[in-house]
Amino acid sequence: xxxxxxxxxxxxxxxxxxxxxxxxRRKNLLMLFFATEIMLNAVNVGxxxxxxxxxxxxxxxxAFFIIAIAASEVAVGLGLLILWxxxxxxxxxxxxxxxEG
Amino acid sequence: MMENYLYxxxxxxxxxxxxAALFGNSPKKLFTGIVASALLGLAMYxxxxxxxxxxxxxxxxxxxxKDWISIGHVSIPFGFVVDQVSVxxxxxxxxxxxxxxxxxxxxxxxxxxxxxxxxxxxxxxxxMMILVMSDNFAGLFIGWEGVGLCSWGLxxxxxxxxxxxxxxxxxxxxxSTLSPHSAVSPSWAANEAFIQNRVADLAMLVGLFLIFWNxxxxxxxxxxxxxxxxxxxxxxAIAIFLFIGAMGKSAQFPFNTWLANAMEGPxxxxxxxxxxxxxxxxxxxxxxxxxxxxxxxxxxxVIAALGAFVxxxxxxxxxxxxxxxxxxxxSTLSQLGYMFVAAGLGAYWIALFHLATHAFFKSVxxxxxxxxxxxxxxxxxxKKMGGLKKYMPYTALIMTIASASLAGxxxxxxxxxxxxxxxxxxASNAYVLWGVLWVTAGLTAFYSFRLxxxxxxxxxxxxxxxxxxxxxxxxxxxxxxxxxILAVVAGFGEGSYHHFVTHLLPNWEGTHGTTHYILVALAIxxxxxxxxxxxxxFKSSNTYFxxxxxxxxxxxxxxxxxxxxxxxxxxxxNGYAKLAQFSWKEVDLKIIDAIVDGIAGLIYSGGKEGxxxxxxxxxxxxxxxxxxxxxxxxxxxxFGNK
Numbered sequence: 001x002x003x004x005x006x007x008x009x010x011x012x013x014x015x016x017x018x019x020x021x022x023x024x025r026r027k028n029l030l031m032l033f034f035a036t037e038i039m040l041n042a043v044n045v046g047x048x049x050x051x052x053x054x055x056x057x058x059x060x061x062x063a064f065f066i067i068a069i070a071a072s073e074v075a076v077g078l079g080l081l082i083l084w085x086x087x088x089x090x091x092x093x094x095x096x097x098x099x100e101g
Numbered sequence: 102m103m104e105n106y107l108y109x110x111x112x113x114x115x116x117x118x119x120x121a122a123l124f125g126n127s128p129k130k131l132f133t134g135i136v137a138s139a140l141l142g143l144a145m146y147x148x149x150x151x152x153x154x155x156x157x158x159x160x161x162x163x164x165x166x167k168d169w170i171s172i173g174h175v176s177i178p179f180g181f182v183v184d185q186v187s188v189x190x191x192x193x194x195x196x197x198x199x200x201x202x203x204x205x206x207x208x209x210x211x212x213x214x215x216x217x218x219x220x221x222x223x224x225x226x227x228x229m230m231i232l233v234m235s236d237n238f239a240g241l242f243i244g245w246e247g248v249g250l251c252s253w254g255l256x257x258x259x260x261x262x263x264x265x266x267x268x269x270x271x272x273x274x275x276x277s278t279l280s281p282h283s284a285v286s287p288s289w290a291a292n293e294a295f296i297q298n299r300v301a302d303l304a305m306l307v308g309l310f311l312i313f314w315n316x317x318x319x320x321x322x323x324x325x326x327x328x329x330x331x332x333x334x335x336x337x338a339i340a341i342f343l344f345i346g347a348m349g350k351s352a353q354f355p356f357n358t359w360l361a362n363a364m365e366g367p368x369x370x371x372x373x374x375x376x377x378x379x380x381x382x383x384x385x386x387x388x389x390x391x392x393x394x395x396x397x398x399x400x401x402x403v404i405a406a407l408g409a410f411v412x413x414x415x416x417x418x419x420x421x422x423x424x425x426x427x428x429x430x431x432s433t434l435s436q437l438g439y440m441f442v443a444a445g446l447g448a449y450w451i452a453l454f455h456l457a458t459h460a461f462f463k464s465v466x467x468x469x470x471x472x473x474x475x476x477x478x479x480x481x482x483x484k485k486m487g488g489l490k491k492y493m494p495y496t497a498l499i500m501t502i503a504s505a506s507l508a509g510x511x512x513x514x515x516x517x518x519x520x521x522x523x524x525x526x527x528a529s530n531a532y533v534l535w536g537v538l539w540v541t542a543g544l545t546a547f548y549s550f551r552l553x554x555x556x557x558x559x560x561x562x563x564x565x566x567x568x569x570x571x572x573x574x575x576x577x578x579x580x581x582x583x584x585x586i587l588a589v590v591a592g593f594g595e596g597s598y599h600h601f602v603t604h605l606l607p608n609w610e611g612t613h614g615t616t617h618y619i620l621v622a623l624a625i626x627x628x629x630x631x632x633x634x635x636x637x638x639f640k641s642s643n644t645y646f647x648x649x650x651x652x653x654x655x656x657x658x659x660x661x662x663x664x665x666x667x668x669x670x671x672x673x674x675n676g677y678a679k680l681a682q683f684s685w686k687e688v689d690l691k692i693i694d695a696i697v698d699g700i701a702g703l704i705y706s707g708g709k710e711g712x713x714x715x716x717x718x719x720x721x722x723x724x725x726x727x728x729x730x731x732x733x734x735x736x737x738x739x740f741g742n743k
Contacts, residue, residue, distance in 0.1 A: 020727065023723060023727075024720070024723055024724050024727055026720075027720055093718070093719045093720045094718060094720070096718075096719055097716065097717045097718045097719075098717050
């Protein structure tokens with residue numbers, strides 16, 4: 001059985017949906033980062049697959065960019081997260097609520 | 102250079118006005134009056150020089166000061182023209198105004214706003230000079246509005262006076278000519294004059310827009326040359342709208358009430374308004390635009406009929422009035438009616454001639470009335486005067502001469518010009534108009550001498566304890582003298598003036614031969630017998646109307662000025678106030694405000710209900726964001742361009 005582009009895209013969609021759910025449901029900031037990474041990488045899978053099937057390197061290049069940006073984002077994010085944890089001793093999202101509607 | 106004289110004549114009054122205005126808030130400074138009068142005298146000199154030039158060369162002087170409005174094909178310059186018509190007006194206006202200025206130095210002697218008075222007075226003259234000298238309708242309109250503004254400032258000069266009652270007995274009501282009050286208050290009269298004029302000016306503006314829209318220019322020479330190319334109906338519309346503007350300025354029915362109420366202003370202002378700078382503007386407009394009115398004789402006939410109606414209506418109001426200034430004001434109204442009869446029938450040069458002679462005797466009448474009021478501590482009722490000839494002989498003499506001229510006493514100025522108007526009416530086969538004017542001439546002679554008799558002759562109806570009548574200052578009399586002389590001799594210029602002005606205005610020949618002499622004789626008989634009746638009736642019974650007559654309805658109607666003031670007050674002003682109330686309470690509050698408030702309320706409640714979503718909780722915000730993206734995606738799929 002051949003693995004088609006559709007299969008990759010379905011995988012990408014499933015991964016994205018998992019990440020999406022995580023981003024919505026999770027209250028732990030660290031888990032939120034994981035969820036974001038899953039979403040980003042879901043997109044990367046899609047890019048790489050389309051790039052391969054269309055014989056166009058642009059998609060793969062884009063995936064590299066996303067990996068680089070995601071890495072730096074996580075580096076900054078984790079730094080802030082550690083600072084927050086030192087200050088409040090928790091990384092629950094609800095602890096960041098300052099405004100009252 | 103003749104242009105320089107033009108600039109001097111035009112701008113000297115402005116300089117005088119600005120100079121006096123510098124000291125507007127200061128206490129009285131005699132030199133403001135002297136400087137303003139001297140500059141006016143300079144303008145008078147320049148105008149007379151221009152008049153001589155125009156008369157000797159027969160050429161008009163035309164200058165273009167600068168471009169004013171220049172957009173695309175529209176070009177309206179600040180242009181001024183001195184031709185036979187405008188130079189006549191300039192000379193009349195500056196002579197009368199100079200004398201009024203000098204007279205005012207004496208009249209306003211004790212007034213604390215002496216300087217402000219001269220600032221307004223000279224500005225008034227400047228506006229009138231712009232009005233008469235402009236070479237296009239736009240400039241005329243500027244002067245027109247400037248005159249309106251200055252009249253507002255001068256009629257309401259004593260704005261601090263309190264309001265009087267409008268209702269009540271004939272002897273108290275501000276609307277009655279028997280009461281000591283000329284109007285509700287000076288500020289009320291000023292506003293009335295201003296607003297009535299604005300109403301009429303709207304029509305005039307419409308007329309100007311029609312001209313501009315159809316001919317693409319407001320320059321007199323262009324408009325008058327091409328007016329014949331328009332359709333007849335359009336010319337009729339233009340003529341009617343322009344004439345409504347003239348009706349407002351010249352106080353023709355139904356815009357007549359402001360003129361009599363304007364008597365609340367200082368008396369020199371009345372002299373200026375009536376003789377030189379305001380009410381003559383309407384007649385001037387009709388004369389200036391004669392090419393338009395010539396094309397539509399039916400409109401001219403309506404003008405003439407209205408003029409005759411106003412002439413007799415105003416004359417009858419003057420019969421019973423005891424308010425000295427109002428009697429003279431009604432006579433102005435009546436004489437303006439005469440001028441409109443002449444202008445309406447096509448005898449433009451006669452209208453202009455009567456305008457000039459009328460300016461001389463009317464200004465001197467008002468100045469004399471000012472002297473009398475000044476001497477009598479601002480008493481205005483002629484019934485409370487009497488025997489003043491002994492105390493102020495020169496004023497008495499001058500006012501008698503002016504009244505005789507107004508009455509059409511043979512060989513005085515008013516006799517010539519008025520006689521020519523009667524002649525013009527007869528020659529146009531308008532026998533009804535002639536009859537009306539003939540009767541009016543008798544009424545005029547009667548009420549003029551009724552005033553003279555009550556004021557200067559008979560027994561003294563005042564007490565020496567309260568009043569100390571005295572003759573005015575020498576320079577006041579000196580200022581009145583030239584006007585009085587002109588009121589006597591101006592009529593003899595008829596022939597040469599006719600020759601001079603018909604270079605520009607259409608010629609008009611009246612009746613000839615026997616008919617002419619019969620008409621002149623009839624006019625003389627009418628005026629002389631009316632004068633004689635006024636004099637002898639007074640000598641025999643010291644009064645004119647019996648006590649029973651004063652209870653009759655017709656007396657009340659005349660004393661209440663045909664209820665015109667009541668009509669404006671009750672119907673127009675009250676009606677307008679009710680309409681304004683309705684628009685405010687019903688339309689503005691219930692519809693417009695409701696819509697605006699509704700929109701504001703919708704946004705406000707939307708914010709109030711929606712702000713709960715801003716909890717500040719990140720995960721909630723994320724959920725909302727995700728939901729938003731979902732909605733946008735759905736919308737994109739549903740409505741997105743395929």
